[in-house]
Amino acid sequence: MLRFIAPLFALCLALPAHASNDSYIARLLNKPVPGGVAVVDLGASAQAPQASYQGRPVLVVKEQDARWLAIVGVPLTIKPGSQQITAKTANGTRTLTFTVASKQYPEQRITLKNQRQVNPNPADLKRIDGELAEQISAYRSFTPGTPSNLLLDKPVSGPLSSKFGVRRFFNGEERNPHAGLDFAVPAGTPIKSPAAGKVILIGNYFFNGNTVFVDHGQGFISMFCHMSKIDVKVGQTVTRGGVVGRVGSTGRATGPHMHWNVSLNDARVDPAIFIGAFQP
Incomplete structure (x- = not known):
C-alpha cells in the first residue's frame, strides 16, 4: 500500500460517511451492525487512500467510478451508534463517521x-x-x-x-x-x-x-x-x-x-x- 507524508497542516474534519446507493459493492456488503461490515465512501483520488478503524488498517478498494471505498469490519462487541474511521490521502487526513445499527443474535x-x-x-x-x-x-x-x-x-x-x-x-x-x-x-x-x-x-x-x-x-x-x-x-x-x-x-x-x-x-x-x- 502506498505511503503518504501528511502535510504540515493536515485536514482533520469529522464528516458523515456513506457509500453511494449506486455502488455495487455497497449493495453487496454494507451491513453496518455488530459483527457486520460498513462500506465507507472515501471519495475519488488518483492514489489509493489509507484508512484505519480502532487503530487497525482497513481494506480499501476502488469502485468503477474511480471512487475509493473502505470495507470496515465491525466487531460483535461494538454497541449501536456512531463510529469513526480515519482516511489519509496525499491531501491530508479526514475523520469519517458511520452508524452501526442494532442486531439481535439467537x-x-x-x-x-x-x-x-x-x-x-x-x-x-x-x-x-x-x-x-x-x-x-x-x-x-x-x-x-x-x-x-x-x-x-x-x-x-x-x-x-x-x-x-x-x-x-x-x-x-x-x-x-x-x-x-x-x-x-x-x-x-x-x-x-x-x-x-x-x-x-x-x-x-x-x-x-x-x-x-x-x-x-x-x-x-x-x-x-x-x-x-x-x-x-x-x-x-x-x-x-x-x-x-x-x-x-x-x-x-x-x-x-x-x-x-x-x-x-x-x-x-x-x-x-x-x-x-x-x-x-
Missing part, C-alpha cells in the same frame, strides 16, 4: 461429553493461551494487494447448521459467541478457498482442531477449522476454488462439519454477507 445450547472442552484444566489453558496468540497474530496480518473477489464462493456446498453471532452455551455454561458459519457436510468433503490468497497459518488447536488461515489481502482473511486433513502448507499460494483441506470433527466439535470464519481489520464478521445470505 442462542444455541450444545452438550459436550468431554467436560475439558467446557472447562479446560490448567495445562489446557496454557496451551490455549499460546494458540490464541498465534491466531490473533494471523488475524492481524495486513498485506498489500486487492482481493481477487469480494463476492466470495462458499467453501463447501451444503446447508448451514449454525449461523454467525449465535450466543453459545456448552453444557449450560455461556461461552464466546459463534464467530463463523457452520455447514453440515460429510467428513472428507473438500474445503475450497472462497478467494485467491496465501496460507499464513496452519495448526492443530485445542478448540479449533486442524486449522488453516488464508490471507486474501489487506486484512481480509478466511479461517477454516475442525478439519480432518490439511492439504496446504504455510506460504503456499492458493487459487480461488483451490482445496485447502477436508471436512472433519477435530477440536471442540460434536460431529463432522465445516466451520468458516471471515475477518476484516481483526474483526470477525458474518461470512453470510459475502455469499449473499445475510439476514438482518
Whole structure:
C-alpha cells in the first residue's frame, strides 16, 4: 500500500460517511451492525487512500467510478451508534463517521461429553493461551494487494447448521459467541478457498482442531477449522476454488462439519454477507 507524508497542516474534519446507493459493492456488503461490515465512501483520488478503524488498517478498494471505498469490519462487541474511521490521502487526513445499527443474535445450547472442552484444566489453558496468540497474530496480518473477489464462493456446498453471532452455551455454561458459519457436510468433503490468497497459518488447536488461515489481502482473511486433513502448507499460494483441506470433527466439535470464519481489520464478521445470505 502506498505511503503518504501528511502535510504540515493536515485536514482533520469529522464528516458523515456513506457509500453511494449506486455502488455495487455497497449493495453487496454494507451491513453496518455488530459483527457486520460498513462500506465507507472515501471519495475519488488518483492514489489509493489509507484508512484505519480502532487503530487497525482497513481494506480499501476502488469502485468503477474511480471512487475509493473502505470495507470496515465491525466487531460483535461494538454497541449501536456512531463510529469513526480515519482516511489519509496525499491531501491530508479526514475523520469519517458511520452508524452501526442494532442486531439481535439467537442462542444455541450444545452438550459436550468431554467436560475439558467446557472447562479446560490448567495445562489446557496454557496451551490455549499460546494458540490464541498465534491466531490473533494471523488475524492481524495486513498485506498489500486487492482481493481477487469480494463476492466470495462458499467453501463447501451444503446447508448451514449454525449461523454467525449465535450466543453459545456448552453444557449450560455461556461461552464466546459463534464467530463463523457452520455447514453440515460429510467428513472428507473438500474445503475450497472462497478467494485467491496465501496460507499464513496452519495448526492443530485445542478448540479449533486442524486449522488453516488464508490471507486474501489487506486484512481480509478466511479461517477454516475442525478439519480432518490439511492439504496446504504455510506460504503456499492458493487459487480461488483451490482445496485447502477436508471436512472433519477435530477440536471442540460434536460431529463432522465445516466451520468458516471471515475477518476484516481483526474483526470477525458474518461470512453470510459475502455469499449473499445475510439476514438482518
